[in-house]
Amino acid sequence: MSVTLRLPTIPTLFDAPEVEEAEGCIQCQMGSKLVLFITGKCHWKCDYCPLSENRREAEMMFANERPCTSFDEVIEEARAMNATGAGITGGDPLMDREHTLEGIRRLRQEFGPSFHMHMYTSIPFKPEYAIEFAEAGLDEIRFHLLDLDAKKYDSVISACTAQGIQTGIEIPCEPDQEKELMGALEDMREMDIQFLNLNELEITVGNHGNMEVRGFNLSDEITAGAAGSAELAINMRDRVAAAALGEPDPLDGVVREPYGFHLKFCTAVYKDAGQLRNRFLRRGEATIAPHELLTEDGTLIFGVIECGNEVAEDYMDEIIRETGLPRRFLYHDSERGRIEIPLSTAEEISDAVEAPVAFVEVHPTHERLEMTIVYLNSADSGD
Numbered sequence: 001m002s003v004t005l006r007l008p009t010i011p012t013l014f015d016a017p018e019v020e021e022a023e024g025c026i027q028c029q030m031g032s033k034l035v036l037f038i039t040g041k042c043h044w045k046c047d048y049c050p051l052s053e054n055r056r057e058a059e060m061m062f063a064n065e066r067p068c069t070s071f072d073e074v075i076e077e078a079r080a081m082n083a084t085g086a087g088i089t090g091g092d093p094l095m096d097r098e099h100t101l102e103g104i105r106r107l108r109q110e111f112g113p114s115f116h117m118h119m120y121t122s123i124p125f126k127p128e129y130a131i132e133f134a135e136a137g138l139d140e141i142r143f144h145l146l147d148l149d150a151k152k153y154d155s156v157i158s159a160c161t162a163q164g165i166q167t168g169i170e171i172p173c174e175p176d177q178e179k180e181l182m183g184a185l186e187d188m189r190e191m192d193i194q195f196l197n198l199n200e201l202e203i204t205v206g207n208h209g210n211m212e213v214r215g216f217n218l219s220d221e222i223t224a225g226a227a228g229s230a231e232l233a234i235n236m237r238d239r240v241a242a243a244a245l246g247e248p249d250p251l252d253g254v255v256r257e258p259y260g261f262h263l264k265f266c267t268a269v270y271k272d273a274g275q276l277r278n279r280f281l282r283r284g285e286a287t288i289a290p291h292e293l294l295t296e297d298g299t300l301i302f303g304v305i306e307c308g309n310e311v312a313e314d315y316m317d318e319i320i321r322e323t324g325l326p327r328r329f330l331y332h333d334s335e336r337g338r339i340e341i342p343l344s345t346a347e348e349i350s351d352a353v354e355a356p357v358a359f360v361e362v363h364p365t366h367e368r369l370e371m372t373i374v375y376l377n378s379a380d381s382g383d
Contacts, residue, residue, distance in 0.1 A: 016070040017133060020262035022168055022195045022211050023207045024118035027085050031278025033116075034083040036074060036103060037062035044122060044146060047210035048172055051091070052210040061099075064279070066366035071106040077366060078111070085116030085139075094123040101136045109377045110135030118142060120170065122210040124152050134163035141210065142170040142197065148180045157297040168195035169263070173236070175228030176214065185236060185259070193261050194303040200268045225268035228307055233265040233324035284364035299361050299371060303346020304338040306356040315339055315355075323349065350376035 016221060020199060027033045040058035049056070063077035078086065078139050086107055093100040104117055118140035119133070133141070141160050142175060143153050148171070160167045161298045169188065173181065187195060202224045203211045216226040235251050240263040243256040280298025292300045292363055307315050312332045323345055331340040350357040361372035 010179045011266075016330050020195070020362060021139055021264055022118070022166060022197070022227060023116050024085070024087060024142070025195075025266075027116055028087065028275050029278070030084070031275060031280070031282045032082070032084040033279070034074075034081065034086040035062075035064050035279075036077045036086045036088045036092040036107075038088060038097045038100050038103065040091040042091045042122070043095070046146075047214070048174065048201060048205050048207050051205040053206075057091075059096075064283075064290050064365065065146055065363075065369070068125060071103055072105065075106065075110050078107070078365070080287055081279065083111075083114050083284045085118070088117060088119040090120070092121055092123060093119055094121045094125055097125075097129070104133070104136040113137075115160075116140070118166075120144060122146050124156050127155050130156065130159040130163045130165065133160070134165055137239075138165055140166040141167070142168050143183065145169060145171055148184040151246075154191055158192045161194075166194055169195060170197040170199065172266075173229045173233040175216065175232055178232055181232065181236065181251045182239075185239070188261065189259055195262045195264065196240075198233040198263065198265045199271075200233060200266065201226040202268045202271075205345050229356065230265075230267060233377040237263050237265045243280065260322075274381075280364055287364055289331060289340075290326075291331060291340055291344065294364075295309065295361075298364065300364050300368075301343055301359065301361045302357050303341045304333075304336075304360050305341065305346070305353065305378070306338045306358070309334050309337060312339060319345075319349070346376060353377070362370060 003165070020231060024033070030179070037055065038057045038061060040060070042049075042057070055062070062075070062289075063074040064341050066077050068077070088100060088103065100119070104119075106302055107117060115140060116139050117137060119138055120142050122144035124143075127228045135357075150169070153169075157160070172180060177262070201211075203216060203218055203226055204224060212225065214308060216228075218224065218227065239249045239256070240259050240261075243260045246255065246258075248255050268334050284294045284298055284300055288294055288300065289302075294300055305315060305319075309332075312334070314329050314340065316327070316332065319325060319330060319339070319341065325341070329342055329345075340360075347358050351365050357376045359372070359374045359376060360370065363369040363371060
C-alpha cells in the first residue's frame with residue numbers, strides 16, 4: 001500500500017531581511033535561534049497574551065518545546081538544532097533576573113562571542129541592571145511597552161544603549177489602538193532605540209476569549225492574525241519609510257522628519273510558516289536518523305512495525321535477512337513497542353507481515369510529538 005502526502009504550502013512569500021534589521025530578527029528568520037523560555041511569571045495580565053495555560057505563570061523553563069530543569073539540558077537542545085543564538089523570553093525574564101543572567105553567562109561560555117542572544121521584557125528595570133546584562137553577554141534587548149507608555153522606558157533604554165546592547169521596542173499592533181500607537185511612534189523619536197518591531201496581533205487558544213470581548217475577528221482562515229492589525233502596522237511602517245526618504249506620508253500626505261530607527265512588521269503567518277517551520281527544518285536536519293525522511297514542513301516521516309519488546313530483536317534480524325537493510329536503518333523504540341524503519345521498506349513488507357505496519361509523522365522536537373499515524377495493512381492495532 002502506498003501513501004500520498006499532501007503537504008501544505010506557504011501562502012505568502014516573505015520579505016528578505018534589510019540591512020537595518022536587528023540581528024535577532026535575521027537569525028529568527030533563519031530558524032537558527034533557540035527559544036529559551038525562562039519563566040511564565042509576569043507582573044502584568046495583558047489581555048492579548050498568547051501563552052497557553054500550561055506555561056502562563058508556570059515556573060518551568062523550556063528550551064524550544066523541551067521542558068528543562070538545568071542549563072545543561074538547554075545547552076543540549078541548542079546543540080541539537082545547531083543554534084546560532086538564543087531568544088530569551090517568558091512570561092518576563094526579569095521576574096527571575098538572576099536565573100536569566102546565569103543562562104546568558106552559561107550560553108556565552110559554552111558557545112562563544114558569535115552566539116547572538118536577545119531578550120524580551122516589559123519591565124522598565126533599574127538602569128544599573130543594564131551593566132549586569134552587558135557583562136553577562138546579552139547582545140540585544142526588546143522592550144514591550146505597557147500601555148504604550150514609551151516615556152516610562154526612556155532611562156533604561158538609554159542605559160542599555162550606553163552599554164553597547166542593541167536596543168529596541170517590540171509590541172503587538174492592536175487594531176483598536178491606532179491613535180495611541182501613532183502617538184507612541186512620535187514619542188519614540190527622542191529615544192535611544194535602533195529598531196521598532198510591530199507584531200501582527202494574534203488570536204490564540206490562550207487569548208481568544210479576551211479577543212472576542214474586544215470584538216476582534218480573524219483576518220482570514222489562513223492565519224491567526226486579528227483583522228485590522230496588519231493594515232495598521234503597514235500604515236505605520238510606510239509612515240516611517242516615507243519620513244526616512246523625505247516623502248509625503250501615504251496616509252495623510254504630511255512630510256515628517258526621519259524617525260531615526262528601523263521599523264519591521266512581522267506577520268502571524270510568518271511566525272508560524274516562516275520562523276517555526278525553519279526552526280523545525282533546522283532541528284530535523286541536525287537530528288535526522290538514517291531511516292527517517294525530512295519533509296518540506298520540517299516534520300520527520302518513517303515506517304514502523306509494532307511488536308512486543310521481547311521479540312523485537314528477532315523481528316529486526318528477520319527484516320535484515322529478508323530485505324538486506326543495514327542494521328543502522330532500524331531503530332527499536334522500546335517505549336512505544338515498535339521498530340522504526342524506512343517508509344519505503346514499510347510499504348514493501350506491509351502485506352507480507354502479520355504485525356501492524358504504519359506510516360508515522362513526528363515533529364523533530366525533543367519529545368518527537370506524533371502528528372500522524374496511518375496503518376498500511378489490515379493488522380491495525382485498533383489503538
